[in-house]
Amino acid sequence: MKEIKPKEEKGIVPTKVHGLKYMSIVAYSGEKTLPLRGADVSNALIELFSVTIWDYLNFLIIDMPPGISDVTLDMIRFVKNIEFLVVSTPSPLAFETVEKLLTLLMELKVSVIGVVENMKMKQSPFIRQKVAEAGIPFFGEIPFDPKVEDALGNVDLLLRTDFAKKLAEIVSKCFSLPI
Amino acid sequence: MHEWALAEAIISSTTQIAQKEGLKEVREVKIKVGELQQVELDILEFALSELKTAKFGTAQFIIEVVKAELKCRVCGHKWFFSKNKLDADSSEAIHFVPETIHAYIKCPKCGSPDFEVIEGRGIWIESIKGVK
Numbered sequence A: 001m002k003e004i005k006p007k008e009e010k011g012i013v014p015t016k017v018h019g020l021k022y023m024s025i026v027a028y029s030g031e032k033t034l035p036l037r038g039a040d041v042s043n044a045l046i047e048l049f050s051v052t053i054w055d056y057l058n059f060l061i062i063d064m065p066p067g068i069s070d071v072t073l074d075m076i077r078f079v080k081n082i083e084f085l086v087v088s089t090p091s092p093l094a095f096e097t098v099e100k101l102l103t104l105l106m107e108l109k110v111s112v113i114g115v116v117e118n119m120k121m122k123q124s125p126f127i128r129q130k131v132a133e134a135g136i137p138f139f140g141e142i143p144f145d146p147k148v149e150d151a152l153g154n155v156d157l158l159l160r161t162d163f164a165k166k167l168a169e170i171v172s173k174c175f176s177l178p179i
Numbered sequence B: 001m002h003e004w005a006l007a008e009a010i011i012s013s014t015t016q017i018a019q020k021e022g023l024k025e026v027r028e029v030k031i032k033v034g035e036l037q038q039v040e041l042d043i044l045e046f047a048l049s050e051l052k053t054a055k056f057g058t059a060q061f062i063i064e065v066v067k068a069e070l071k072c073r074v075c076g077h078k079w080f081f082s083k084n085k086l087d088a089d090s091s092e093a094i095h096f097v098p099e100t101i102h103a104y105i106k107c108p109k110c111g112s113p114d115f116e117v118i119e120g121r122g123i124w125i126e127s128i129k130g131v132k
């Protein structure tokens, strides 16, 4: 936890983790349980956005909770030019929620870069087909990789997992970057 | 210090409002600061004087601290936030992200972390005076 403690300098300067600037409320709540209602989550997020000095960035990636809650609505409200990369599991049940999010984003004319299918365990064209039906780019499938859990906290090990390799492929496809 | 970020936000919001209202010069800005944030007023004042633009001329910044009042959602108990009961780390966390208070403070009556901050969170511009 100490390693990710941001510096204070006319604002909060995010710590660099493996070349990436990183900021999370966890830097301030640590190992403690932090029970927050939706409105509190919104306020905390706005606070972090207003005091963090990101400086020049290629991309600002915001890891979001599933579904359409206060945070999702706030991000749409506050972040100009936001683009969504939506992640679904192979479960048709999970996709129901994803589909509702996609519908909302399209209604609000928010850009959706595409959908990624994560934790794939068996062959099934279901998500791919559904995404195609919605007219949204499908960026691929990431197989369920049990090695990920063991690699948590170790960046080099994590980058060697099948999960990371597949993800690198997808990311380069999303943003037309060389692998 | 993140007082600088707050000062920057105050200057830019005031400038926007002044523009919208057609003020040629800003004479006075009243700012309210919630106690929960534990903003260092000296630094905030200094940052404001450093960051202000020509539009502010000799404008006065009046800063008032608002006590932070908390109310338990479970038992209804009301109490005031007191920084003295916190260690330095928790106090710093609340300074940066006030919502982390829910990790460090519980209702003194029933022990619930489900309380609301009725007043004394954030920082806001109460009024702006100027010449058209």
Ligand SMILES: [Zn+2]
Residues within 6 Å of the ligand: B072, B073, B074, B075, B076, B077, B107, B108, B109, B110, B111, B112
């Ligand atoms: Zn209570």
